[in-house]
Amino acid sequence: MAEYVRGAPEVAVIRMCNPPLNAISDVTLRALKEKVKHANIDPTAKAVVICGANGKFSAGADIKGFSVGIQKDTVSMESVVALIEKSEKPFVAAIEDIAFGGGLELALGCHYRIANMKAQVGFPEVTIGLLPGAGGTQRLPRLIGVPAALDMIVTGKYVPATEALKLGILDEIVEENPIEAAIKLARRISGQPLGPRRLSLKQTPQLPNMKAFLSEALLKVKKQAPGCLSPEMCFRAVEASVYLPFAEGIRKEKELFRLLFTSGQAKALQYAFLAQRISEKWILPNGASWKTASPQPIRKAAVIGLGTMGQGIVVALVKAKIPVVALEKDKKHLEIARKAIKACLERETLRMQQKGKTLDIHKAKLLHFTLDFGALKDVDLVIEAVFEDMVLKKEIFCKLSEVCKPEAFLGTNTSCLDIDEIASITNRPQQVIGTHFFSPAHVMKLIEIIHGQHTSPTAIATIMKLAKIMGKCGVLVENCFGFVGNQLLNSYNEQTYFLLEEGSTPEEMDKILEEFGFKLGPFKVSDLAGLDVGWKSRIGQGLTGANLPLGTPPCQRDGKRYSPLPDVLCEQGRYGQKTGKGWYLYDKPGGKTAKSDPWFHNFLQNYRNVHNITTRTITQEEILERCLYSLINEGFRILSEEIASCPEAIDTIYINGYGWPRHKGGPMFYASEIGLPQILRKLQKYAEANPDIPKLQPSPFLQKLVTLGSPPLKNWPSLVRAQQNKL
Numbered sequence: 001m002a003e004y005v006r007g008a009p010e011v012a013v014i015r016m017c018n019p020p021l022n023a024i025s026d027v028t029l030r031a032l033k034e035k036v037k038h039a040n041i042d043p044t045a046k047a048v049v050i051c052g053a054n055g056k057f058s059a060g061a062d063i064k065g066f067s068v069g070i071q072k073d074t075v076s077m078e079s080v081v082a083l084i085e086k087s088e089k090p091f092v093a094a095i096e097d098i099a100f101g102g103g104l105e106l107a108l109g110c111h112y113r114i115a116n117m118k119a120q121v122g123f124p125e126v127t128i129g130l131l132p133g134a135g136g137t138q139r140l141p142r143l144i145g146v147p148a149a150l151d152m153i154v155t156g157k158y159v160p161a162t163e164a165l166k167l168g169i170l171d172e173i174v175e176e177n178p179i180e181a182a183i184k185l186a187r188r189i190s191g192q193p194l195g196p197r198r199l200s201l202k203q204t205p206q207l208p209n210m211k212a213f214l215s216e217a218l219l220k221v222k223k224q225a226p227g228c229l230s231p232e233m234c235f236r237a238v239e240a241s242v243y244l245p246f247a248e249g250i251r252k253e254k255e256l257f258r259l260l261f262t263s264g265q266a267k268a269l270q271y272a273f274l275a276q277r278i279s280e281k282w283i284l285p286n287g288a289s290w291k292t293a294s295p296q297p298i299r300k301a302a303v304i305g306l307g308t309m310g311q312g313i314v315v316a317l318v319k320a321k322i323p324v325v326a327l328e329k330d331k332k333h334l335e336i337a338r339k340a341i342k343a344c345l346e347r348e349t350l351r352m353q354q355k356g357k358t359l360d361i362h363k364a365k366l367l368h369f370t371l372d373f374g375a376l377k378d379v380d381l382v383i384e385a386v387f388e389d390m391v392l393k394k395e396i397f398c399k400l401s402e403v404c405k406p407e408a409f410l411g412t413n414t415s416c417l418d419i420d421e422i423a424s425i426t427n428r429p430q431q432v433i434g435t436h437f438f439s440p441a442h443v444m445k446l447i448e449i450i451h452g453q454h455t456s457p458t459a460i461a462t463i464m465k466l467a468k469i470m471g472k473c474g475v476l477v478e479n480c481f482g483f484v485g486n487q488l489l490n491s492y493n494e495q496t497y498f499l500l501e502e503g504s505t506p507e508e509m510d511k512i513l514e515e516f517g518f519k520l521g522p523f524k525v526s527d528l529a530g531l532d533v534g535w536k537s538r539i540g541q542g543l544t545g546a547n548l549p550l551g552t553p554p555c556q557r558d559g560k561r562y563s564p565l566p567d568v569l570c571e572q573g574r575y576g577q578k579t580g581k582g583w584y585l586y587d588k589p590g591g592k593t594a595k596s597d598p599w600f601h602n603f604l605q606n607y608r609n610v611h612n613i614t615t616r617t618i619t620q621e622e623i624l625e626r627c628l629y630s631l632i633n634e635g636f637r638i639l640s641e642e643i644a645s646c647p648e649a650i651d652t653i654y655i656n657g658y659g660w661p662r663h664k665g666g667p668m669f670y671a672s673e674i675g676l677p678q679i680l681r682k683l684q685k686y687a688e689a690n691p692d693i694p695k696l697q698p699s700p701f702l703q704k705l706v707t708l709g710s711p712p713l714k715n716w717p718s719l720v721r722a723q724q725n726k727l
């Protein structure tokens with residue numbers, strides 16, 4: 001787990017070995033401590049280099065070890081870092097490729113740091129609900145000052161070697177092997193005084209306006225992820241480095257670390273991190289999987305339909321440096337899209353430059369706008385994003401069959417239509433796949449990847465790989481109406497309309513759900529996305545509009561409760577932000593600031609009177625539970641029908657596509673933390689009170705899990721399979 005070798009006469013090399021990324025497990029840490037102690041007493045070693053095996057320094061603490069909790073008998077990382085720093089012999093960190101988290105803390109304990117050009121350093125702890133707990137929050141501000149240290153520790157961003165050199169985190173960067181360079185440096189500096197190199201002895205550099213700077217920074221931190229503790233605790237720890245001596249700062253860091261560790265949020269965030277990795281490992285019922293299928297390269301792609309979604313998808317592809325043919329139906333729409341895409345790419349280029357990355361769209365000739373389907377003949381992938389209309393989509397896929405080369409993959413961005421029906425019109429159903437992006441598509445991380453009956457494992461592997469290349473997370477789901485995310489969303493939205501009818505308001509419900517942790521409440525989301533999107537879909541399903549059978553009761557469909565409220569708003573032209581009014585009022589069409597609308601409240605009261613709805617005071621508890629538990633209930637149904645392969649997939653979808661607060665781990669994780677018996681009890685209570693709302697009837701799978709004593713979430717998929725095998 002750590003080797004002690006001779007690098008040169010009088011230079012010892014300690015090499016951490018825990019492949020593939022030298023994560024610092026308890027065993028590695030013990031071995032490291034032992035080697036450091038040995039180096040300190042080895043009379044033949046005058047200087048020491050610390051490096052990692054296999055061309056990597058270290059990815060930091062081993063996340064798997066966190067589940068064990070804080071234990072008394074484990075070696076503390078902080079004590080090892082302190083041991084290195086206190087040593088009378090110079091220690092040089094030779095950073096190859098990565099020094100993250102605990103890896104960077106170790107390097108900061110060393111007296112000098114050298115890295116290779118492509119190395120990156122960072123403290124990602126905040127993203128898993130923690131803070132750097134081995135002195136990192138005290139040493140880094142002493143080394144690079146408070147603004148830069150806060151920026152790194154509070155956001156968890158990775159800093160490339162060139163920037164780390166400018167900041168002063170690194171002493172040198174080299175083209176060649178940094179271990180060789182570190183050995184040379186170790187020989188050169190051996191015998192020089194180490195006092196000035198010990199970060200714990202330094203003062204944190206002061207700013208003339210430190211107090212004002214910190215209060216402004218705190219406001220920003222609080223906005224970063226409302227309700228999430230770790231950014232603020234990271235801030236508090238760095239703040240301690242300004243006002244407290246080192247030893248007291250370390251005590252504060254420990255205290256804040258413990259608070260985070262036991263908060264429950266760290267567990268949820270670590271779960272969310274691992275859930276994404278689990279979701280990437282797809283497997284089909286026939287045994288084909290991520291292990292066996294080979295992704296094909298996408299050298300050139302096309303996007304058809306350059307509206308809201310198409311524009312974002314084009315930008316996302318270009319950002320991934322994939323050449324794109326962008327196609328519209330007529331000149332007018334093509335020109336509108338060209339302007340919008342250009343403006344968006346300029347903003348993105350600027351943003352990427354600020355992060356030290358480059359994107360030169362003109363030089364790379366990444367974009368070609370056209371009205372001509374002939375331009376698609378050599379693309380490897382087409383993503384269709386025209387209106388949500390089966391007839392139109394089939395027309396497009398029929399043309400694609402004719403013009404695209406036989407090996408090209410054909411993706412559709414439909415949000416709920418049947419992939420098999422679309423595929424059936426083509427000459428290659430095995431290459432047709434759902435690629436469901438989320439708006440804005442160049443920002444949102446999720447792609448729901450839908451496989452039809454005939455979709456090949458190669459097509460799935462190709463789109464999963466493409467998602468990665470685009471910096472997104474792909475989650476494979478089964479083909480069904482609305483797939484996974486929108487089915488859960490429908491359940492949640494339905495409750496919000498019913499609760500509105502029963503006496504609540506958009507303002508009240510948005511506030512309650514935003515306090516729970518959603519960035520935007522359901523009515524603000526609806527205004528942002530456009531009420532017309534769901535309305536068109538409901539017209540298509542015959543739930544409203546001209547195809548609704550005469551004599552259908554206004555608040556019932558097939559004997560179930562139905563709220564016509566959003567339909568009526570759409571009939572009045574209230575589509576949300578785009579028309580300047582929806583659930584809220586905006587200062588103009590396209591306006592962003594939601595204001596309470598007296599017209600709407602008056603309308604709502606009349607609506608209740610017309611439909612004979614008696615209002616009552618609804619508690620915050622009922623609002624939260626009916627919205628969240630009905631969504632969770634739908635999750636159990638989806639799991640039992642194997643539309644999603646595991647709860648981790650549902651949670652990854654909901655966190656990355658629907659704004660579920662990451663620090664609450666996703667709806668299925670949240671349910672397991674609340675306790676399944678409690679969720680079941682509450683659903684039973686609300687179902688009894690509302691027998692005409694089937695989505696409140698507890699899912700049989702949830703009931704089964706409770707009968708089985710609420711097994712842990714990771715066992716749920718095997719219980720689904722056991723149930724299927726019995727049938």
Ligand code: NAI
Nearest residue numbers: 305306307308309328329333385386387388413414415439
């Ligand atoms: P949109 O109405 O903004 O854009 C559709 C575009 O397709 C228009 O620019 C239109 O000119 C173009 N178009 C229509 N017929 C065409 C043809 N024959 N050839 C080429 N272009 C044609 O629609 P939006 O919102 O971008 O939706 C597109 C698809 O994405 C739909 O299937 C929708 O359900 C889905 N979707 C929408 C989301 C949203 O938030 N808006 C989210 C996820 C999926």
